[in-house]
Amino acid sequence: MDLAFADTDEAFRLEVRAFFETRFPKDILDKIRRGQTLGKDDLVRAEKAYHAEGWSAANWPEEYGGTGWSVTQKYIFDEERERVGAPSVVPMGLLYVAPVIYTFGSPEQKQRFLPGILSSDVFWAQGYSEPGAGSDLASLQTRAVRDGDEYVVNGVKIWTSQAHYADWIFCLVRTSSAGKPQEGITFLCMDMKTPGITVRPIIGIDGSHYLNQVFFEDVRVPVGNRIGEENKGWDYAKYLLTHERTSYAHVARKKMDMARLKQLARTVTSDGRSLAEDPLFVQKMAEADVALASLEMTVLRAIASLSSGQAPGNESSILKIMATERAQEITELFVELGGLYSAHFITDRARPDWNSNSGIPDWASPSMASYLFTRAQTIYGGATEVQKNVIAKQVLRLP
Numbered sequence: 001m002d003l004a005f006a007d008t009d010e011a012f013r014l015e016v017r018a019f020f021e022t023r024f025p026k027d028i029l030d031k032i033r034r035g036q037t038l039g040k041d042d043l044v045r046a047e048k049a050y051h052a053e054g055w056s057a058a059n060w061p062e063e064y065g066g067t068g069w070s071v072t073q074k075y076i077f078d079e080e081r082e083r084v085g086a087p088s089v090v091p092m093g094l095l096y097v098a099p100v101i102y103t104f105g106s107p108e109q110k111q112r113f114l115p116g117i118l119s120s121d122v123f124w125a126q127g128y129s130e131p132g133a134g135s136d137l138a139s140l141q142t143r144a145v146r147d148g149d150e151y152v153v154n155g156v157k158i159w160t161s162q163a164h165y166a167d168w169i170f171c172l173v174r175t176s177s178a179g180k181p182q183e184g185i186t187f188l189c190m191d192m193k194t195p196g197i198t199v200r201p202i203i204g205i206d207g208s209h210y211l212n213q214v215f216f217e218d219v220r221v222p223v224g225n226r227i228g229e230e231n232k233g234w235d236y237a238k239y240l241l242t243h244e245r246t247s248y249a250h251v252a253r254k255k256m257d258m259a260r261l262k263q264l265a266r267t268v269t270s271d272g273r274s275l276a277e278d279p280l281f282v283q284k285m286a287e288a289d290v291a292l293a294s295l296e297m298t299v300l301r302a303i304a305s306l307s308s309g310q311a312p313g314n315e316s317s318i319l320k321i322m323a324t325e326r327a328q329e330i331t332e333l334f335v336e337l338g339g340l341y342s343a344h345f346i347t348d349r350a351r352p353d354w355n356s357n358s359g360i361p362d363w364a365s366p367s368m369a370s371y372l373f374t375r376a377q378t379i380y381g382g383a384t385e386v387q388k389n390v391i392a393k394q395v396l397r398l399p
């Protein structure tokens with residue numbers, strides 16, 4: 001296994017670094033450094049900056065506007081992006097629905113939907129989960145009944161990330177109850193402005209409005225918005241999930257966080273000595289460092305095998321669990337470092353002066369919210385228990 005990057009890859013790294021230093025919107029990076037939260041406008045402007053370089057669709061085939069990057073180049077781009085703290089693309093459009101459309105959509109649908117996704121002019125949400133269908137997604141009940149050239153949709157979706165920003169939503173809906181539950185599911189795209197769609201916020205444990213519940217009441221959707229065949233949506237959904245297995249690793253960001261943590265530990269004192277001299281805290285930081293190094297090696301090993309033509313496949317479940325544990329460990333250390341300051345729970349961090357009168361350092365105020373949001377990583381993208389089942393059955397081949 002050769003983990004060194006080739007000269008051409010290092011040249012690419014310099015090109016990406018120069019982009020973030022000179023052409024990426026500086027005010028967005030400043031907001032992130034100040035601990036401010038990003039709104040829809042910031043997320044869209046970031047994507048448009050990537051698009052201006054031809055870099056927003058790293059995974060798409062080149063014929064539709066993809067970058068043509070190797071797996072290593074994608075890794076380097078993400079590493080440089082995380083090094084400066086810039087946001088990733090919002091996954092629902094560019095990473096999730098687009099591959100379904102360019103793989104299973106009609107030529108008309110490709111022409112209609114892909115340009116708006118590529119240019120980030122159309123914001124998408126993912127309507128899969130329902131109050132009674134999460135890990136067991138195939139039991140979903142949102143129903144679409146055919147009426148001439150339209151479907152009439154009724155039901156509820158839940159945990160819909162950023163649906164309050166979305167112009168369009170792609171949903172799995174039930175079109176038949178015959179046969180196995182997987183066999184009666186259809187993949188439908190809907191304009192969020194269609195009468196009968198209502199979005200209600202769900203405020204997360206971290207105090208943020210990221211999640212939503214979406215209600216569909218007699219929503220009339222043209223049959224032309226269906227991707228692929230009726231009742232074949234499960235196949236497309238499974239295909240999408242392979243694309244949803246994007247890297248949760250975020251190794252570069254975690255390394256930056258660890259470096260910051262160590263530097264801050266020298267400035268925070270307890271019982272007359274800095275936390276950088278507290279044996280217990282030092283041990284916890286060292287353990288987090290070692291575990292992070294092992295995550296990095298696992299990611300690089302996966303990349304090395306991809307370069308030689310193998311897909312990571314079910315092994316990505318290992319990465320998902322490791323990345324979740326590391327993220328939770330690091331946010332926990334920040335809470336511990338902040339001590340009582342971490343109890344300062346600010347939910348509205350959209351304003352530049354969000355923390356100016358608190359007397360509490362900018363790094364400490366959001367630490368509890370980050371810690372709490374990171375708990376959700378155990379659940380989204382496939383819950384940890386479900387990933388463990390995958391590892392047991394598909395990787396270890398246990399009975």
Ligand SMILES: Cc1cc2nc3c(=O)[nH]c(=O)nc-3n(C[C@H](O)[C@H](O)[C@H](O)COP(=O)(O)OP(=O)(O)OC[C@H]3O[C@@H](n4cnc5c(N)ncnc54)[C@H](O)[C@@H]3O)c2cc1C
Pocket residue numbers: 125126127128129131132133134135136158159160161162211376377379380381382383384385386389
């Ligand atoms: C921050 C966040 C963002 C999300 N964004 C979206 C989105 O944009 N669109 C969308 O459609 N959904 C979204 N989701 C929903 C997410 O996909 C579901 O929460 C997830 O699939 C789990 O489903 P559930 O919440 O119904 O929990 P359940 O499936 O009810 O699981 C409850 C518990 O039971 C365990 N469990 C379930 N099945 C098994 C099993 N077979 N073996 C062992 N243990 C099991 C789980 O691990 C979990 O601990 C989001 C969730 C979160 C937290």
